[in-house]
Amino acid sequence: MSQTGSEGPRLRKQTDTGSKADLPNGAPKSTKDDHPLGPPQFGALMQLLRIVGFAIYFLGSCLFIHFAQILGTPLYFLSKDDFYAYMALTKQYFGLLVTTMTQWWSPTLVRISGDKSVAGQLHQEADGSLRVHFPDRLVLIANHQIYTDWLYLWWIAYTNSTPTHGHIYIILKESLKWVPIIGPAMQLYGFVFMARRWAKDQERLRYRLQKLNSRHAGPLSGEQREAQLDPMWLLIFPEGTNLSANTRKASAKFAAKSESADLKHQILPRSTGLQFCLQETRDTVDYVYDCTIAYEGIPRGEYGQDIFSLRSVYFQGRPPKSVNMHWRRFAVKDIPIDDKDAMYEWMVARWREKDELLDKFLETGKFPASVEAVHIENGPDDAFKTPYINTEVKPRSPLEFLQMFAPVSAAVLVARIAVQLVDRLLGR
Template sequence: MDSGELRQRRPATTTSSKVDEGHPAGPIKHGGSKQGILMVLFGLYFFTCSLLIFSTQLLGLPLYLWNKAYYYRWMAWTKEHFALVLIFMTELWSPTIMRVYGDKSVEGQLKQTSDGRLETTFSPRMVMIANHQIYTDWIYLWWMAYANKVHGYIYIMLKRSLQFIPVIGQGMTLYGFVFMDRKWANDEKRMRRRLEQLNAQVAPGKTTLNPMWFLMFPEGTNLSFNGRNGSAKWASKSGEQDLKHCLLPRSKGLLFTLRQLDKSVDHVYDCTMAYEGVPPGEYGQDVFTLRSTYFEGRPPKSVSLHWRRFPMSSIPLHPLPTDDIGPDAEAKAEKRFYNWLMDRWREKDALMDRYMTHGSFNANDDGDVERFLADHPPQSEDGYQFDFPAQDMKVVETAVKPAAPYEFVQILLPALAVSFVVQRLVYGWRLVVAWLTLIQMLRDLEQTAEALRLAVGVGVY
């Protein structure tokens, strides 16, 4: 990092004090003492559950040597447990309204149950891309996987530094998450190996591939002051116009991923995420901090998710037969995919602009599509017709919550099972020791009797 970048970094206190003057979630709801109690309870809850789940993961490690299918199912089971930890954590410490939208491509795939929960019927195997607003984005996307009953089969691409967090990092490694150095020479080998595994994992006794939701944030980082500057520099370097509400995406890793999964995945799902109340010119990470979200009682009033689905067959991934053979053909293919991704991100930026203006993804103004397309003519040739959501489009309004409170017991089951087994083993060992002691006593008694018989010259029987 050069000195110019250092001078551009905004002090955290500047943003915090500015935001606190009128926080979108209102005044602080919990005083200092209650915040302290909430912090302690939060820490005990999260780290106790994490240790229990990590212990369960370790118990399943020997399965890898015996049967990999059972090993992957075991790890998926523990991943389901961690999803429940996040869901209960959100429900208890940071309850918020979730609004889930979708365009025509996901029509019929978003449903609301009689008790108000969200249920989805998205593809069981897909690549999921999203803009990156705040560090909590992945929690809400994991909750979406829970609504689709594939929360044990989500895979996330993360910064490599997270792998070294004690317990948490090792647990995520066992989950099969992909950790990136942001150095392509290192990342390519790691990604190729992991994606090859995901192309081959099957359930025990079956030949079909396991479900898989592979989550990527093409922007590479969350929206922040430094991220905004980085996007502006990339725009200047690449000749692109910078975006207003999103960061410019990078295409290399996503293109590599889609090519590797081309034969086993049918769709890419795109999610546009927005948090209610982030003031213009500010950033969600500075408004909804860990403290305000979980301890001050000021989580986002609502989080909105807008979904689109793209068939893999519609995405330009490979060189065309008409391209020249050689490096130029690959360069043309990469450019076509880059244009496709940029079109999607410009549309995403327009959706975000709609949200920032009206507080909703639903359309309000006539002619918006025409104006957008006039200002941002498509660069790709995939034929996709962008449209804003209609005002009468059904929106699922719900909350992050489990299907039933007793689901939490699943997290404790492995520990209870191990405790029961250990108790039985201890009881059995004590029983064996008691029998061995009794046998030894009888032998000692027999030897004593034999000694007395020899001493007095008469039998004791």
């Protein structure tokens, strides 16, 4: 569910890193050409070339990755442990795809910060790249601003000190299950599809969480390796959908009905799904990690989905001026996961704190942050330390993306050699 507010102010071009002052409520909406980031960076011809290049790279890579998944499906009947390990490898490929796709078509500053609860866990290496030191098993919650939120969170998993971009699991709406190529691929990845009918979703979620709580021997299990828990980043958007005018109206309606205060910059969250996940994983997960996401360039009262569309971000050259991610963590033992009402109050309290963070961001262009949370390699002395890591989405190596094409290319090569051998044996 979501919240509502007054009609958004007229969009204006912004030239500084902070936000502008509020405009009067009821001011007219912006026109199509009145974009806060100004005119498109690219003309019509270049936009067309970018669309073609994007389609070739994204769809072509998706096909290679999905074919790689299909090549590995027989492993399920031979060794489930090896099957899950292989699917995690192909999931890493998709993490590489979204990382390179963002770097090439939508480069932007990413500003990382946190509070004292993540002290020392946000690290910037000497080459400027990000490295986070998060557990390999956690539940991750985030506010849902625009459709690309999950891309940046998947990239964060890629930057983890023990990379977990092959072990990220996302809870999605059921309709995405039937998207061609992408839907079957996500099913093989073990993503959880929710019909938003709890009686049906509960058993589906329990089955998936039991799988994620089971121990596997990992690849090469024939060597009598000890079974252990696989890494797991379980990503949940408690709001259930992204922020928009319609979802804000629904949130305000719910707030009025329940006689509670509405939020200003988010949708009121739901707690049932998160509570159930924490109950099922309480013995294998110690922390909930919370990310508050904000995109620079969205005027107060407007919605990110209207500013940063697929076309404007990837094809017109108008990505956010910066993507800001503020991190906190909470110990599961301190969360009232066995009390439904207390759990909901805990959830809403966290979202009100996030609302305050977003309000500060709109005022200053940055989140309030703790110096203790970050470490910058070869950075300034203590007296001049900054609580922010300024970085960008990029792979560790420019050629790392070629891994995506390796399994299918190898299979084609082996098949070609086999055909040639058969031809020779038969004297053709």
